[in-house]
Amino acid sequence: MSAPSxxxxxxxxxxxxxxxxxxxxxxxxxxxxxGAMRLAAQATVGISRVAEGVHQSVLGTLGLPGGEAPGQARxxxxxxxxxxxxxxxxxxxxxxxxxxxxxxLWEADPADGAVSWEREAGIAAxxxxxxxxxxxxxxxxxxxxxxxxxxxxxxxxxxxGGRLLVLVHGLCMNDLQWQRKxxxxxxxxxxxxxxxxxxxxxxxxxxxxxxxxxxxxxxxDLVRDWPTPVTEVSVLAHSMGGLVARSACxxxxxxxxxxxxxxxxxxxxxxxxxxxxxRAGHVVDVLLGQSVYARxxxxxxxxxSAGITDLRFGHVQASDWEGRxxxxxxxxxxxxLPLPADVACHAVAGTLAAQRSPLAERLVGDGLVxxxxxxxxxxxxxxxxxxxxxxxxVLHRLGHLDLLSDPRVARQLLAxxxxxxxxxx
Numbered sequence: 167m168s169a170p171s172x173x174x175x176x177x178x179x180x181x182x183x184x185x186x187x188x189x190x191x192x193x194x195x196x197x198x199x200x201g202a203m204r205l206a207a208q209a210t211v212g213i214s215r216v217a218e219g220v221h222q223s224v225l226g227t228l229g230l231p232g233g234e235a236p237g238q239a240r241x242x243x244x245x246x247x248x249x250x251x252x253x254x255x256x257x258x259x260x261x262x263x264x265x266x267x268x269x270x271l272w273e274a275d276p277a278d279g280a281v282s283w284e285r286e287a288g289i290a291a292x293x294x295x296x297x298x299x300x301x302x303x304x305x306x307x308x309x310x311x312x313x314x315x316x317x318x319x320x321x322x323x324x325x326x327g328g329r330l331l332v333l334v335h336g337l338c339m340n341d342l343q344w345q346r347k348x349x350x351x352x353x354x355x356x357x358x359x360x361x362x363x364x365x366x367x368x369x370x371x372x373x374x375x376x377x378x379x380x381x382x383x384x385x386x387d388l389v390r391d392w393p394t395p396v397t398e399v400s401v402l403a404h405s406m407g408g409l410v411a412r413s414a415c416x417x418x419x420x421x422x423x424x425x426x427x428x429x430x431x432x433x434x435x436x437x438x439x440x441x442x443x444x445r446a447g448h449v450v451d452v453l454l455g456q457s458v459y460a461r462x463x464x465x466x467x468x469x470x471s472a473g474i475t476d477l478r479f480g481h482v483q484a485s486d487w488e489g490r491x492x493x494x495x496x497x498x499x500x501x502x503l504p505l506p507a508d509v510a511c512h513a514v515a516g517t518l519a520a521q522r523s524p525l526a527e528r529l530v531g532d533g534l535v536x537x538x539x540x541x542x543x544x545x546x547x548x549x550x551x552x553x554x555x556x557x558x559x560v561l562h563r564l565g566h567l568d569l570l571s572d573p574r575v576a577r578q579l580l581a582x583x584x585x586x587x588x589x590x591x
Contacts, residue, residue, distance in 0.1 A: 203353030260578040281317035286340050290370070297371020298472045311368040311380050313337065313388060314341045320364060327362035327369055330357055332385070335368045336435075337473060338406025341365035344404075346571040351402060354576055359583055361400070365389070370406060371471030375484040378413020385424035400430035400583060404570060405476065405535070408436025413482045415506050429585055431511045434569040435532050439539040440479040440498075480539070502548045512557040512582045514575055515540035516564035532566040557582070 293300060293309045300308035313320035333344055333352050344350050344365060352363030366384075368377055389396045403411045411431060418425035475492040479500055486500045505511045516532035531537050538544070541558055542551025559578045561569075569575055 197304060210293070217394075222414055225509070232579065245470055252297045273563050276488050279586075281342070283317075283342055286342055289415060291338045292341035293381070294370040294471065294473065296458045296471050297369040298373070298591075299371075301372065309340075309369040310366060311366070311384060312385070314365045314367050315363070322391055322393060325362070327360065328392075328394055329354060329359075330388070330392075330399050331361035331400060332401045333363060333365045333404040334368075334381070334401060334407030334411055335370075336407050337477070339370070339404075344570060347575075349571040349576070351570065351576060351579060355402075355579060355583060358444060358580055359585070361583075366407075368410070371473045373484070373487065374406065374409045374476045374481055375413050375417075375486070377410045377473075378482070380502070381414040382417045382422065382424075387465065389423040389427065396424075396427055398426040399424050399427050400432070400561065401428070402432045402434070402560050403436060404434045405436060405566065406473065408433035408438070409482050410474070412438075412463045412503065412505075415509070416503055417574055423466055428509050429507070431509050432579065432582065433540070434575065435514065435516055435535050435540050435566050437535045437539045438478055438480050438542045439544050439549070441477045441535055441539065447456045485568045500549070502546075505542075505551050505553070510582070511553060512559075513541050513551075513563065514555045514559045514569060514578060516561050516566065516569055518563065518565060532564060532569070534566040 194262070227247055232524070246308055289309060292307060297308065315321075323443075331352060333341070335341060338491060344352055350363075352365065353362045356363050366381065368380070370377075385399070389399070401411045401554075408431075411433075415425065415428070472487075472492065476487065479486070479498045481487050481500060482503055483501060490496065490499075515535075515537045517537055518531070531540065537560065542553055544550045559575075561572065561574050561578075564572055566572075
């Protein structure tokens with residue numbers, strides 16, 4: 167089978183079914199305003215609690231007692247802070263009720279085909295940072311898990327092909343961001359190998375295990391509802407998406423419709439054993455807690471989502487975090503979870519260094535994920551992921567996001583996913 171040239175990559179060009187990009191100023195929806203107002207109200211309440219905590223910390227150093235709970239002031243001071251939160255809550259409730267009634271009049275027609283990359287990128291980032299809170303609060307800015315093509319919900323009436331390539335994005339990203347620098351791995355592999363790419367959009371602020379459970383159910387529904395028989399499922403996952411894919415595999419039951427069809431799992435820069443930046447955020451929690459004056463500001467560090475804190479060690483299963491304070495200083499307590507033995511698993515790791523070295527592995531990596539983590543290597547043998555040597559690729563001078571567009575990655579994907587006996591050229 168003849169493969170398309172790299173670069174440029176065929177399939178990334180505009181097609182009649184691909185939506186036009188709407189200017190950012192016209193892309194935001196009425197429900198976005200309601201969600202933003204809710205966040206503003208919650209921010210006001212949060213800031214008031216931080217201010218009250220600092221106030222009471224100062225009073226505490228003078229020997230003055232506080233309120234009923236730690237960080238609360240008593241007397242008139244406490245009453246003022248409670249009044250601020252009470253009034254904010256009433257205003258928020260009124261705005262939510264009023265805007266909800268007006269939304270049907272203001273909401274733009276979703277069928278106009280326009281997609282705003284700016285809006286979707288902003289909402290994806292917001293969900294990554296605090297998506298668990300958005301879902302718990304029922305905020306309309308919360309992203310629901312769904313299948314997409316060209317930035318729009320998948321239309322099964324137009325679905326074709328029996329070999330599905332499922333693409334799972336990373337933290338604070340969305341399905342549109344697989345298109346980078348004029349390249350889309352899904353479109354490239356569709357033209358080169360005949361796959362039908364299906365892009366997952368999901369709330370990256372939720373626990374990885376929660377997203378894995380939902381992905382498992384979504385994949386079974388997809389196979390069941392696909393208009394033609396599905397003969398193969400392969401998954402291409404970037405960053406956190408690889409943890410979600412592994413979680414879905416682990417949670418698939420004996421009655422799963424998709425799991426017996428899974429042939430390939432490809433991980434691009436997945437932090438199988440965690441990412442240093444989340445560990446740095448955890449250090450901030452600890453340091454802020456050491457000072458009586460800074461302790462109230464620990465609330466700000468604790469805004470980061472369950473999805474982000476899962477990246478401290480690479481949590482995949484619910485048992486990795488259940489029953490534990492995710493902000494509490496702890497060691498790696500994950501239960502070992504090997505790669506699925508009946509699936510061809512592949513790992514691409516990038517490094518910003520010019521050549522591989524111990525320093526590059528531990529300190530550089532691709533800028534976000536160390537080489538050892540991306541390759542599944544661990545000091546504890548039972549936690550090491552057994553990628554075969556032929557199924558590992560280390561690419562130098564390559565950053566984390568460049569894994570989505572680098573021609574070397576595309577060539578490696580083509581080599582791994584090429585059907586047995588096929589010859590590329």
